[in-house]
Amino acid sequence: MTLLEAKNIKKSFGNKFNRTDVLKGIDINLNRGEFVSIMGASGSGKTTLLNVLSSIDRVTSGQIYIDGTDFTSLKDKKLADFRKNDLGFIFQDYNLLDTLTVRENIMLPLAIRNMTKNEAAGHFEKVAGELGISELANKYPGQVSGGQAQRTSAARAFIHQPKIIFADEPTGALDSKSASDLLKKLQQLNSTLETSILMVTHDATASSFSHRVIFLKDGQVYTSLTRGDMTQESYYQEILDTQRVLGGVVEDAE
Template structure:
């Protein structure tokens, strides 16, 4: 893994409402993400993990603090800068796929490229490379209604990767999948992360899914509660899973409470 910092989150806070109705969703969270890292974010429902991901995605603006992507302060981006960041620097993988029903898999995947004027052979070669890696060549001409949930999420994964973003943000990517399709998706994402040094930041409630990560941040009440690093050389996913479960139990309420 590269030691270059691709993302720096510095003292991020997010406050909703005022006075008696004030809710502090994030309370001064700071961390770095290295290039090629697969970072998991876990925490109970309402802990702030999705708020944090949406701040990085610029879907919401933090109340204070700053977020740096490749040493550029994305919190200050406006207009064209913001559109470029969303279109080229980040890929977003949603829980519910968010595919356009009236487009084929192929059209859904290359949509981010066509929005930025990249068409023809360049788009086609990227498309087929990703389709092969994610095992979705057979559904490229199908519409979402003709695909299984697992196929839809792998098409969505291809769409998030097609513009070769600096970072992929995944929000509960297996949340709508059964265990078999969850494993297929995570095996594919893990392989892409390792072989192509693709940086991924993923929110998940599932300890099995989290065990694919190289590092996990646990968030509780808008603050960092704990951090786990996988020993890449000596630790397999089963061992890492056991350590994840231990931390979840320490957070209170057992694994069922970490949503």
């Protein structure tokens, strides 16, 4: 049931003379097929946490197991392979390659696979269809809207059927209509493909699409909320209430 298990994660930056302790002992579990949000004030360590959980950055101490394997002890090459095969990423600023078409961008994660052209095309049709961007296939990122660019980026994250998708403020640059369109798609793909999603967001509306919200404060887990049988509206209200109790500057300026 547990897909990702992180134990006593610590992360510090700097050196012994000038050190910043950013993550101060975090335990997190993510179940297979679960969609979890991470919230917290600006500077509370959300991005740092996502980066170490997704193997973009290394922990200072602690273990992170995915499917039972502790990847914090893997060598760089193995870690890079693991990242390419098993993980998908969505960033706030889309991270699309401007010189590639929408289709080519989405197909990138398949480049490392032993796959026939037909198989790859099949994967593309399916995921582009789900995300409603099939007709944009031959356009370049500069020719599509922000919402379409982020759905392209989401298609790229899902195409190789990773175990987990990591998303850092995926709706941060979108208007509210494009944001909710994207979140509905993520929610839908999460439930049909059973791909787990871990999403950092400062937006209560965005996190109300997930199963569970983990709140960080000063590099530690402060509390969490599970949607359970709640309607999305009452879940949203609970998230807002928790943010209020958490205090501080909850709205990121990023």
